[in-house]
Amino acid sequence: MSNQITYVFKLVPSSSPVPEVLPERLPLSELDTTSGFIHLSSATQIPGTLKHFFTNDNEVYVLRIKYTTVEKDVKWETPNAEVCGERGEEGFFPHLYNGGRLGSGEIESVAVWHQTGGSWDSALQKAEAWLVY
Template identity: 75%
Template structure:
């Protein structure tokens, strides 16, 4: 497996990402409990949206240059107890750096809106921004 250029963190609109990124964003409950920051590759984002953001109308998508965090990433299998099997999606990037994710790690932020009950249109509009 070759390393991706970028990896992504999805954040619900209930935890807004400020225009000016701080040095460290607050951790989600899942990340704090897990002891690492859950991330996705571009290929994994549709499944992450489906399993974790189906009831949200808006998400922030944080794009992180992989080379900046590579030394702190572990590629791990998703826990099927949380969202069931995620066949074909492979291992997920998990960031083990003491919960630090902010201005030093995040390259850019996009805001996606769910329409017609799904994320298809948002994914289509983001195609040129969502880099592999």
């Protein structure tokens, strides 16, 4: 994978709807609160994130964040945040350490994806141009 990252993404279940007008700070998920950082994904990691964490959701909000906006507060780590790696390296996820701030100042755009027939494939295909690396 290239180390060129344009965007990172936050996936949010439909049970925590993202308002049409973004506030300065969205509420953190229980996982993010417990972890002490905001879990993000690169574009190439989104299919796996959907498969492992959103199989029971029919709809997700996908928040697109310009990487340069948050880069100074991102560490590329294993999912459990034990080992740091290079930006975009296989197996390392972008974790945002900025005091839990994710809202209108960080989020560039929001998409709503729908699972079809128990699969996210259709949503991923439709969003291919929006999922910039």
